[in-house]
Amino acid sequence: MKKTLLTRLLALSVYATALAIGAPAALAQAVDPPATHPYAQSQPIPGRYIVVFKDSVANPAAEAANLTRGLGGQLHHTYTSALKGFAASLPDAALQGIRNNPNVDYIEQDQTVSLNEAKLSSTQVQSTATWGLDRIDQTDRPLDTWYHxxxxxxxxxxxxxxxxxxxTHTDFQGRVQSGYTAITDNNSTNDCNGHGTHVAGTVGGLTWGVAKGVALIPVRVLDCSGSGTWSGVIAGINWVIGQATKSPNPLLPAVANMSLGGGASPAVDTAVANAVNNGVTMVVAAGNSSADACRYSPAREPSAITVGATTSSDKRAFYSNYGKCLDLFAPGSSITSASISSNDASTIKSGTSMASPHVAGVAALALAEKPATLPAGIASFLTDNATRNKLGSIGRGSPNLLVYSLGTTWASTSVAISSITDSTLSGRNGWNASATVTVRKRNSDWSIGDPAAGATVTGSFSPGGSVSCVTDPSGSCTLTSSIIRSTDSAKVTVTGISGPLMTYDASQNAVTEIVIAKP
Structure with a gap:
């Protein structure tokens, strides 16, 4: 379904014109041409680069340190989860050598990240549900001023x-947890700009929020002026993945909101995809350029949930990006939420920045109901339950879907085995038999569909007994059993597949059992 290099907050003031976002992508592979716009364009940072290693690199931190030190550079960030690589200041003379390094996949020039937003002078006060909350809990008009x-x-x-x-804002009720900052000032994760607080208020504020009990975790990648770098954004995603995968207490279930975006960036898209692969539902703003969202990152990333903005008259906001890379729309114009003016202040902002957190909040509600649901399941839930065909002027290729917060339909996906491959390993007292099982979703015509990640595969070896495994993002996992030396072969049979929102249809299996010969 989806979705270039600078990153900008995708917000507008109530009276601002559209914020267009774009930037050149230097030293990157297969990058789209830069988008143009009438506002301040992101700028390449002289001498500063994002270097992405190949997946085969075992120790990216050590490799980054060695490369940077050997070339006289300054290391800024090391990435091990969002992607394998680093960000550093490097002399121009070193670039060709890095490109020729067999461990390097590609290089991108780092870019500035900035905010283009006019601020309102007065504080707004809400007495009933804002129109955005009011709109997402009902499929038809007129609005009733209530949010259920x-x-x-x-x-x-x-x-x-x-x-x-x-x-310390009272709307958060003490639910803001410790977080991460990629910004090297003295503010830690405190918001000195206001954009992040407004977004957090829509996701989970008591008054202004969709999910009023969610834990809010700041990941600060933009500074007081709304400026930052793509490398800092990747560092933030890298930290999020670390929190979602830490042992013994991973911060799951989890949703992440990215109300920012820019020109096409393979590195940023990879980071977002890896967060999804590690169980984090990623919700991103479509962008405010009134252009095809497929030209921008992370909006173009297929695994992200990309959100366009609507007005209170159920039309696409004039600034909102559009196209096939959108998943759905949400209220984004004249949205009231928390302000940094004081601990109980509010303000009004507009933009796809304001639409995205409505969807992130609904994703949090869905995860509260079914915490084990994988990101793909949450994405399906959101689109399956969305209000259909109520929006006007949606833009060419856009889905006519408006987020709905009271959805109850959890579509179950049929899954089946597409292949089983064997491998063996000899031992002193016997041998190991392994069967790698690949599970895929089945389309409505029963053709092979996408990989089914997170499926529990159960099986039995004869001889050898019962075994199980859980499929990875490629839809595969491996069943293994130890076999005594005197046995010449073992038969492995898949006996079941289960998982969140999955229905196993054995009649559609390409194969159910194989015989593995002793090596």
Whole structure:
């Protein structure tokens, strides 16, 4: 379904014109041409680069340190989860050598990240549900000024990848957790800009929020002026993945909101995809250029949930990006939420920055109901339950879908085995038999569909007994059993497949059992 290099907050003031975002991508492979716009364009940072290693590199931190030190560079960030690589200041004379290094996949020039937003002078006060909350809990008009919800999002973690959060704001009720900053000032994760606090308020504020009990975790990648770098954004995603995969207490279930974007960046897209592969539902703003969202990152990333903005009259906002890379729309114009002016202040902002957190909040509600659901399942839930065909002027290729917060339809996907491959390993007292099982979703016509990640595969070896494994993002996992030396072969049979929102249809298996010969 989806979705270039600079990153900008995708917000507009109530009276601002559209914020267009774009930037050149230097030294990157297969990067789209830069988008143009009438506002301040992101600028390449002289001498500063993002270097992406090949997946085969075992120790990216050590490799980054050695490369940087040997070339007289300054290391800024090392990435081990979002992608394998690093960001550093490097002399121009070193670039060709890095490109020729067999461990390097590609290089991108780092870019500035900036905010183009006019601020309102007065504080707004809400007495009833804002129109955005009012709109997402009903499928038809007129609006009734009420916001209904069945869950609060309690137990769900919401990472706000933005300018930080004003943790002391009363609308957050002390639910702001410790987070991460890629910005080297003295503000830590505190929001000195206001954008991140407004976004967090829409995701999970008591008054202004969709998921009123969610844990809010600031990931500060933009500074007080709304400026930053793509390398800092990747560092933030890298930290999020670390929190989602840490042992023994991973911060899951989790949703992350990215109300920022820019020109096409393979590195940023990879980081977002890896967060999804590690269980984090990634919700991103479509962008404010009134252009095809497929030209921008992370909006173009297929695994992200990309959100366009609507107005209170159920039309696409004039600034909102559009196209086939969008998943759905949400309210984005004249949205009231928390302000950093004081601990109880509010303000009004507009943009796809404001639309995205509505969807992130609904994702948190869904995860509160079914915490084991994988990101792909949450994406399907959001689109399956969205209000259909109510929006006007949606733009060519856009889905006519408006997020709906009271959805109850959890579509179950049929899954089946597409292949089983064998391998063996000799031992002193016997041998090991292994069967790698690949599980795929089945399309409506029963053709092979996407990989089914997170499926529990159960099976039995004869001889050898019962075994199980869980499929990875490629839809595969391996069943293994130890076999005594005197046995010449073993038969492995898959006996079941289960998982969140999955229905196993054995009649559609390409294969169910194989015989493995002793090596």
């Amino acid at each position: 919800y069945n869950y609060t999002g309690a137990g769900v973690n919401a990472f706000i990848i933005d300018t930080g959060i004003l943790a």
